[in-house]
Amino acid sequence: MHRSLALLAGCLVPLSVATPLEKRNDFAAPPGGDVDILNYALTLEYLERKFYQEGLQNYTENDFTAAGFTQDFYTNLQKVYSDEMTHVTFLSADLGAKAVAEPTFAFPVKDARSFVSLASVLEGVGVSAYLGAASSIANKDYLTAAASILAVEARHASYLRAALGEKPFPGPFDTPLDFDQVYSMAAQFITGVAPGTKLPFIAFPPLTAAPANGGFCAGQTTLTFTGAQAQALKSGKVTQDTKVYAVFYSGLQAFYVPVREFRRVGIRTQVPANRSIVDCEDPRRQLCHGGQPAPAGQTYVTLNTADGKSAKASDENTIAGVALLEVSC
Numbered sequence: 378m379h380r381s382l383a384l385l386a387g388c389l390v391p392l393s394v395a396t397p398l399e400k401r402n403d404f405a406a407p408p409g410g411d412v413d414i415l416n417y418a419l420t421l422e423y424l425e426r427k428f429y430q431e432g433l434q435n436y437t438e439n440d441f442t443a444a445g446f447t448q449d450f451y452t453n454l455q456k457v458y459s460d461e462m463t464h465v466t467f468l469s470a471d472l473g474a475k476a477v478a479e480p481t482f483a484f485p486v487k488d489a490r491s492f493v494s495l496a497s498v499l500e501g502v503g504v505s506a507y508l509g510a511a512s513s514i515a516n517k518d519y520l521t522a523a524a525s526i527l528a529v530e531a532r533h534a535s536y537l538r539a540a541l542g543e544k545p546f547p548g549p550f551d552t553p554l555d556f557d558q559v560y561s562m563a564a565q566f567i568t569g570v571a572p573g574t575k576l577p578f579i580a581f582p583p584l585t586a587a588p589a590n591g592g593f594c595a596g597q598t599t600l601t602f603t604g605a606q607a608q609a610l611k612s613g614k615v616t617q618d619t620k621v622y623a624v625f626y627s628g629l630q631a632f633y634v635p636v637r638e639f640r641r642v643g644i645r646t647q648v649p650a651n652r653s654i655v656d657c658e659d660p661r662r663q664l665c666h667g668g669q670p671a672p673a674g675q676t677y678v679t680l681n682t683a684d685g686k687s688a689k690a691s692d693e694n695t696i697a698g699v700a701l702l703e704v705s706c
Contacts, residue, residue, distance in 0.1 A: 396631055396685050403555035403692045406513040407577045414510050415519065416477040416576065417556060418526075419468040421506055423479045424563055425499055426465050429458035431484065432492045440489040446540055457496075457533050464526055471519075478571035497541055498701060500534035501675040502554075502562055503527075509553035538674075543705065547674030550628035554677060557581065557692045558699050579692075582608040586678055586700040594706040595671035602636075602700070605680060609696045615682060624681050624690045627672035627704070633685030672704045 407413040438451035469476045486492045507527035514520040535545040556578050564580035586600045602623070609615045625632040679698030681690045688694065 396633070396689070403557065404509060404512055404553070406515065407556060409577065411514060411516050411519055412472065412475050413577055414514055415468055415472050416475070417510065417560075417578065418507065418523065419465065419472065419477055420480065420576065421503055421559070421563060422461060422464040422468060424482055424566060425503065426458070426461040427479075427482045428484055428496065428499060428566075429454065429461055432486065432496070433458055435486075436489040436492060441493075444489040444493070446489075446493065450540060453536065454496075457536075460529055460533070464529075467522070467526075471522075477574055477576065480567045480571070480574070481569040482566045483568045484566055493537060493541060497534060497537035497543070498675065500530055500537060502559060502701075503530040504534055505552050505554040505677070506559040508551055509555050509559065511553075543703065544674060547704075548628045548670065552626050552628055552675070552677060554626065554699070555692065557695075558677070558679070561699050562701070581679070581692075581695050581699065582612060582697045584608070584678065584680060584697040584700040586702055588702075592706070593676075593702045593704045595673070595704055597706075600678075600702075602680065602697070605697055609680060612696045614694070614696050619682060620684070621696070622681050622684055622690075624679050624683070624685075625672050626677040626679075627674070628670070630670070630672075631685065631690060632672060633681075633683070633690070635684075636680070674704060676702050676704045678702065 407417075409416075433451075433454060438448075441450050441454070442448060484495065486495055504527060507523050507530065511520060511523060511527075514523060531551065538547075539545040557580070560576070560578040561580040561583075565583065584605060585603050587603060588598045588600060592598060600623070606617075609619075609621065610617070615621060621636050623634045623636050625634065677698075678700040679690065680696050682688075682694045682696065683690045
């Protein structure tokens, strides 16, 4: 089973460069400081609140049990919805008159199962959003509150992942995303904003990633980024001869994989594999510590002109994204 954030839509590349997800300028506080960050968080909480409100109105307890979920699942979804309502109330109270107005949203959900699948994705994105913003928060009281919300969002995500038959905690680290990366995913669901609403974030051109063989497996799945060439050329940041890299974000690592067939309609690449203990350069394995973990669980992908060596991925060199895939093997 594979999932995406309405982003589902790879040329074998045998090697990838993996680097720690270093602190980038993209994680710096926006111009409005803590107020902008809290409004950013509030916008995400508005989205989640509306999503659960609609889902619980549109689907009954019987719909969820018929879709294979447990008898108490609907009750637990009501608790998740209550948590999101509380987050909105809390952030709105702190911001007072500076609180951004709620946008309007639309969600590509067709049944109870797809609702839960998207719920799991949104909770995972919420975790990545709070995690990425944490280092930019100046007020320590706000930081503690944000960390408290992050922990609850992580619990939601784990519960929903387990309900879908996925690993509830697929890796030892969660993935921080910067403001524009998160906003690029949230913007897909925003259909309108109140007059005068201003958030200092931009959405990258959309990116869709489709697996060649029905699932996302590290070191095995070849991806096609349909229409990515046209989007990249439209951005004005590249030409047909520019070297382009798919950057996979998983945990605290960024994997840089060169794409092939950039001149064709579908840009192709492969989900990177781990650098296993077999590849260790120490012949006696005394310095081997299990190798470098491959992407796992909810993994994010952007297309960039950075190669990970001479330049690191940043908002400035991102030409499309963010695509999302569930790496399950």
